[in-house]
Amino acid sequence: MTDFTQMGLKAIRDGVAAGDFTAREVAEAHNDAVAAASELNAFIVATPDHALTAADRVDADRAAGKELGPMAGVPIGMKDLFATKGVQSTAASHILEGFVPPYESTVSQNLWDAGAGMLGKLNMDQFAMGSSNETSYFGNVKSPWRKNGSNAAMTPGGSSGGSSAAVAARLCPAATGTDTGGSIRQPAAVTGITGIKPTYGRCSRWGVVAFASSLDQAGPMARSVEDCAIMLGAMAGFDPKDSTSIDAPVPDWAGALDADLSGKTIGIPREYRMDGIAKEIDDSWEQGKAWLRDAGAKVVEVSLPHTKYALPAYYIIAPAEASSNLARYDGVRYGLRDLPEGSGLQDMYAATRAEGFGDEVKRRILIGTYVLSAGFYDAYYTQAQKVRALVQRDFTEAFAQVDAILAPTTPTAAFALGEMQDDPLAMYLNDVFAVPASLAGLPAMSVPATLTQDGLPLGLQIVGKPMDEQGVLNAGLAIEQRAGFTAQPGKWW
Amino acid sequence: MSVTREEVAKIASLARISMDEDALDHMVPELNNILAWVEQLGEVDTTSVEPMAAVIPLEQRLRDDVVDADPKTGGGRRDDILANAPVAEHGFFGVPKVIE
Numbered sequence: 001m002t003d004f005t006q007m008g009l010k011a012i013r014d015g016v017a018a019g020d021f022t023a024r025e026v027a028e029a030h031n032d033a034v035a036a037a038s039e040l041n042a043f044i045v046a047t048p049d050h051a052l053t054a055a056d057r058v059d060a061d062r063a064a065g066k067e068l069g070p071m072a073g074v075p076i077g078m079k080d081l082f083a084t085k086g087v088q089s090t091a092a093s094h095i096l097e098g099f100v101p102p103y104e105s106t107v108s109q110n111l112w113d114a115g116a117g118m119l120g121k122l123n124m125d126q127f128a129m130g131s132s133n134e135t136s137y138f139g140n141v142k143s144p145w146r147k148n149g150s151n152a153a154m155t156p157g158g159s160s161g162g163s164s165a166a167v168a169a170r171l172c173p174a175a176t177g178t179d180t181g182g183s184i185r186q187p188a189a190v191t192g193i194t195g196i197k198p199t200y201g202r203c204s205r206w207g208v209v210a211f212a213s214s215l216d217q218a219g220p221m222a223r224s225v226e227d228c229a230i231m232l233g234a235m236a237g238f239d240p241k242d243s244t245s246i247d248a249p250v251p252d253w254a255g256a257l258d259a260d261l262s263g264k265t266i267g268i269p270r271e272y273r274m275d276g277i278a279k280e281i282d283d284s285w286e287q288g289k290a291w292l293r294d295a296g297a298k299v300v301e302v303s304l305p306h307t308k309y310a311l312p313a314y315y316i317i318a319p320a321e322a323s324s325n326l327a328r329y330d331g332v333r334y335g336l337r338d339l340p341e342g343s344g345l346q347d348m349y350a351a352t353r354a355e356g357f358g359d360e361v362k363r364r365i366l367i368g369t370y371v372l373s374a375g376f377y378d379a380y381y382t383q384a385q386k387v388r389a390l391v392q393r394d395f396t397e398a399f400a401q402v403d404a405i406l407a408p409t410t411p412t413a414a415f416a417l418g419e420m421q422d423d424p425l426a427m428y429l430n431d432v433f434a435v436p437a438s439l440a441g442l443p444a445m446s447v448p449a450t451l452t453q454d455g456l457p458l459g460l461q462i463v464g465k466p467m468d469e470q471g472v473l474n475a476g477l478a479i480e481q482r483a484g485f486t487a488q489p490g491k492w493w
Numbered sequence: 494m495s496v497t498r499e500e501v502a503k504i505a506s507l508a509r510i511s512m513d514e515d516a517l518d519h520m521v522p523e524l525n526n527i528l529a530w531v532e533q534l535g536e537v538d539t540t541s542v543e544p545m546a547a548v549i550p551l552e553q554r555l556r557d558d559v560v561d562a563d564p565k566t567g568g569g570r571r572d573d574i575l576a577n578a579p580v581a582e583h584g585f586f587g588v589p590k591v592i593e
Contacts, residue, residue, distance in 0.1 A: 102573035103565055201549050214548060241566055244551060312531040323508060330509070332586050337579035345591050350511035359519075362510055366520065367527060369508040370496065379494075383534050385544030390537065392545065425526055441548035466549065 004029035005170040009074050009227035010254075012173055013115075016058060016073030023055035023062075023073030027117055030075045033171045034119050039493035042156075042166040044080050044138050045088055046120035051075045054117025070254075071234050072115030077166045077175035080121040081128055082108045082218075083207040087118075091209040092126045092136035095356025096335045105207025106239045107176065107218050114234035119172050122162030126358045127326065128183055128211045131430040132420065133161030135360040140417050143191055144169035144489035148455040151492075154414045157187030163221045164191040168489060174222035174231050178208060180215045181314050182409075182434025185446040188221055189409035189459025192448045192487060194476070195221040196228050199467050200441030201246035203232075204239030212321035213244075215314075215438050225447065225477045229254040232469065246467075253470055259478040262296035266475065267402035271307035272433060274411065280458065281408045284449045288406050288460040288479060295478035302402055304394040309387050310436040315428060316371050316384035317439075322361075323368025329356060363424065392440040399465045404475050407433050409446040409459035437463045447476045448485040457487070494532070495525045 004012065004026045016023045031048040058073045083089045083101035090096040104112070112118075126135040132155040133141040143156035143165055156165035160177030164187035167175050177184035179197035188195030196219050203218040210216065220231035233253050239245040268289065273282075289299045331337035331352030338351040357365070371380035398405065411432055420427045437444040443466070446459040460479055464472035496504070501521050505512045512520065561567030571584055580587030 099577050102570070102576055199549065201551070240554070240556065241563060243554070244547070244549070246549065246551075247554075306537065309534055309537055312534050315527065316531055316534070327509075331579060332588055333574075334577035335579070339589060343589065345589050346509070347511075348589055349509040350506075353509055354511040354516075357510065363520070363523060363527075365508050365510065366501065366504050366524060369504050370500075370524070370528075373504070373507065376494075379535075380531070382544050383537075383539060384531075385546075386539035386542040387534055387537050389542055389545040390539070392548070424523060425530055439548075 005033045007173060008223050009173045010230060012074050013070070013072055016062070017068055019062070023058040024052065026073055027051040027055035027075045030119055030172055037169060037171050037493050040142050040144060040165050040169055041139050042123055042141050042162040042169070042171060043077070043120040044090065044092065044123050047087055047118050050087070051117040051119050054112065054115070058115050069113065069115035070230055071111060074115070074174065075117045075119045075172060076111065077120060077122045077163055077172040078108055078118050079160055079163050079176045079178060080124055081178050081209045082176060083209070084108055084118065084121065087121060089121065089209070091128070092124045092138055093356065093358070093361070094137040094336060095329045095352070097137070099334050103207060106204035106241065107208065107235050110237060111234055116234070122166060122175055124162050125159035127209065127322070127361050128159040128178055128180055129322070129360050129364055130158040131182070131186055131427050132417065133158040134417060134421055135358050137358060141165050142417065143414055144493065145191060145414060145456055146489070146492070153417045154456070155190065155417055157190040157414065159183040160187045160221060164188055164193060167193045167221050167223060169493070170488070174220055174227055176218060176235070177221045178216060178218045179438065180212050181318060181438045182431035184219045184221060185409050185434050185444060185459070185461060186431060188446040190414040190457060192457030192485065193221055193223055194225055194228050194445065194447050195219060196232060196445035196469070196472065197443065198232060198236060198469050199246070199443045201244050202236045204237070204242040204245050206239055206241040210325040212318040213325060214321060215318060225473055225480050226254055226257060228445070229257055229473050248467070251470060253473055256470055257477055258474050259481050260296055261292060261475060261478050264297045264404070265402045266292050266297045266299050267302035267398050267405045268299060269304045269307065269398070269405055269407060270301050271304050272407045277411055280452050281411060284458045284460060285408050288449060291479050291482035292406060292475065294482060300402060302398040302405065304398060304436065306387060306390045306394050307436055310391050310439055311428065311432050313384040313387040313391065314435045314439060315367070316380050317388060319364040319368035320372050320381050321368070323365045323372065326361070326365055329353060360424070388439045391436055395440045395442060404471050405463040407461045407463065409433060409461040413452045413454065413456040413458055433461060442466060443469045443472045445472050445476050447479045447483070449479065449483050450485070451487055494528060496521065496528065
């Protein structure tokens with residue numbers, strides 16, 4: 001009997017289209033896998049009926065000889081940051097617990113229109129703030145991966161940690177993620193899967209709970225470059241309801257995939273070579289260069305001089321935007337309300353927000369409020385936006401010489417849950433390689449490279465020119481073909 | 494720059510997050526660690542650099558001046574909008590009394 005949970009997105013879609021099996025069989029197998037994996041805590045709510053209804057529609061369309069969409073018959077996981085009509089959408093927060101949107105986000109609607117179904121809403125770091133999935137109000141997500149010879153629970157990364165855990169554990173062939181400062185790439189890297197953040201503006205932000213609006217961007221997480229290309233094609237597209245949506249056609253990324261990099265030049269940013277970085281990270285980076293050379297690319301060193309300042313600039317800009325965006329949670333229009341006995345409106349706001357936000361969210365709101373406050377605005381926020389312009393200029397100058405950039409995705413493999421919880425700064429440093437591309441709005445992807453000695457996955461990151469998702473996917477494919485990464489976590493849940 | 498306990502209490506009040514003494518005890522050193530770390534941005538020479546306004550050059554679009562051009566963002570959805578309110582009365586959001 002076919003184990004549908006081992007199949008990727010394209011294999012499922014093509015098999016359904018060919019009549020080798022039905023979409024319903026695929027949905028049922030994945031619903032069962034989700035139901036049996038509660039130990040991972042990857043889902044906040046499961047929606048087996050949504051998956052079955054979508055599958056039945058695809059099977060009926062096929063029987064009627066109708067044309068099937070690019071995601072037809074594929075059951076996916078939906079990060080809980082996306083508003084889904086009639087299904088609780090919380091951003092993994094208490095303040096939005098019980099919020100049932102009366103509308104559907106553009107990205108999720110695009111996926112349903114393409115024939116996908118929803119297995120459930122995926123756990124994540126609260127309001128997408130975190131790199132380990134330990135800030136969710138609904139509990140930590142456990143990675144399906146464990147260190148060799150250890151039972152310690154490891155992080156699936158964050159903030160799209162429910163997505164990464166679910167895809168790596170074969171609960172779904174693909175899932176949506178969102179990336180503000182690495183939240184697709186870092187979890188993909190530490191769980192041995194593939195994820196791409198497109199150019200800022202490719203995927204509509206309409207109906208996506210806002211964290212830092214100038215950085216937030218949705219993207220797919222799956223188990224191959226081709227699957228990511230197909231799903232990104234279904235998610236992306238111009239949306240007049242998002243004022244920063246790019247009005248440009250969506251190319252056929254999947255159809256144009258080409259791992260031959262002859263004539264391409266790949267840049268290796270000198271400043272990403274950091275002191276004290278694990279030898280295994282360095283080794284995987286060296287291996288990545290060799291793979292790209294083997295694919296026909298020329299590999300040269302480039303300089304991105306402001307790399308060091310990207311992360312601190314991000315931790316001013318993102319909290320500043322968050323403090324503004326999260327002002328809407330006031331206990332009036334939706335979500336939690338905490339009204340202490342005999343108190344007035346202002347007390348209600350303060351009590352609701354104290355009760356409804358987690359510690360990391362509060363930390364970032366306070367930082368953001370501080371850096372935007374009178375007297376400090378120029379020293380912090382304006383300076384950070386200037387540094388952001390310099391980070392982007394570095395990339396523009398590098399891309400005058402190279403077609404794409406290769407770097408590690410993360411400075412370490414997965415760490416154990418709880419290991420970094422008491423040190424917010426150490427946690428932030430996890431995104432040191434991911435944040436610069438976010439600040440510059442560039443397409444960037446993580447592809448699995450290898451396993452560490454401890455048996456944990458490491459990823460390699462490709463960063464491309466604005467709007468050149470194709471170049472990023474092609475280089476990713478060249479790595480994927482040479483890495484031959486087939487490892488998957490042993491089932492213990 | 495570092496922040497004092499009083500300043501953190503003031504920021505929390507501006508952000509409408511009530512914080513007790515215990516919460517402040519935790520928050521003050523955490524914020525100071527983060528602020529000390531972002532301080533390094535001061536090293537960067539940004540003379541004659543314009544602060545970034547938009548990461549991708551975009552023209553501001555105007556929508557057609559049509560009522561309910563997109564039904565999802567148009568009007569006439571009062572009940573949908575109130576459906577998630579903790580308190581909704583007579584077609585309005587309900588809040589504690591603000592005028593004596």
